[in-house]
Amino acid sequence: MRPSHSRFKWQFDWKSLLVIVLILPILLSLGFWQLRRADEKAALLANFEQRRNFAPVAITGLAEYPNYLPVFALGEFDAQRYWLLDNRISHGRFGYEIMAVFTLVDGRELLVNRGWVAGDASRQILPAVVVPSGTVQIIGELYRNTEKAFSLGAEPVAAAWPRRQQWLDLDDLGGEFPDLLPTTLQLAADSVGAFEIERMVVNVTPAKHTGYAVQWFAMAIALGIIFIFRNSNLGEWLKRSKSNESNE
Structure with a gap:
């Protein structure tokens, strides 16, 4: 029979359990929020690129005023x-x-x-x-x-x-x-009354928002890994397994 100390075991630490319960949802929500922001910015850029090629229309004839x-x-x-x-x-x-x-x-x-x-x-x-x-x-x-x-x-x-x-x-x-x-x-830069025009459609690109989301998710994964090591014998189990393999 394999010794019990060679098996994976949970040994919960209430302090680290409290940390992950409080922090993990925040990290995940921030990551998903950044993904939503990336989608919103992508939609803004798509609307801008689509409408910028339209011929100018008289503003007095409009019933709605879509951006760009x-x-x-x-x-x-x-x-x-x-x-x-x-x-x-x-x-x-x-x-x-x-x-x-x-x-x-x-x-x-x-x-x-x-x-x-x-x-x-x-x-x-x-x-x-x-x-x-x-x-x-x-x-x-x-x-x-x-x-x-x-x-x-x-x-x-x-x-x-x-x-x-x-x-x-x-x-x-x-x-x-x-x-x-x-x-x-x-x-427009060539319009009557224009000063120095520097148009910025979005201040943060969709790619940057996605990058921020990856960072938040990476922090969540790191927190989860730390939690597992703190609340189990995984570290000892891995060391023992590696030691056994080297002795064979």
Whole structure:
């Protein structure tokens, strides 16, 4: 008969059992969350690639406003009302992203992302923003960010224009701009009114999200292996088996 000490046995340690019960579900959920994010980013890129080849259509004729749809709009920029979105870095340079109010020929208003402008590093002087005058036609693509910006609290809104803010949420503008369309227009680089345009469809690629998922799953596997060794005689059993093989 084979000695009992040569058999695999469980010897549960409640501390390590508690650790794996608490930590393993978190690691697995983070891994699956990253996989879902990878699928979402892949769908965004697919929509972008599909719609970027469409011919621009008049925004005034739209009933829906899908992201990345090329459009053109006829109207006037508001020379006074625009936002400077703070702390926007481009190629290592400090600056602002300019969000402008554009009044369409039918009277409705559209929020337009005019791109990036350099700012004063001391933050004492706001950049001079040139606003096209008169009726102009602008082109670009629709985009509305559905992710809420991280905030430690509500940002105070200044009454004077232009306004310097950290972020801008369309949902918060309905009271002040009742005729505002529920989307924004990202100007094309060759459009009237465009500043420095650097379009980024996704900030993290699907491949990176998949890589992050692999890391979380690898950590879960490592935790499981440590748990098995801590709660069984597997280590001794493997050593004994190897020793027996070398003696034969």
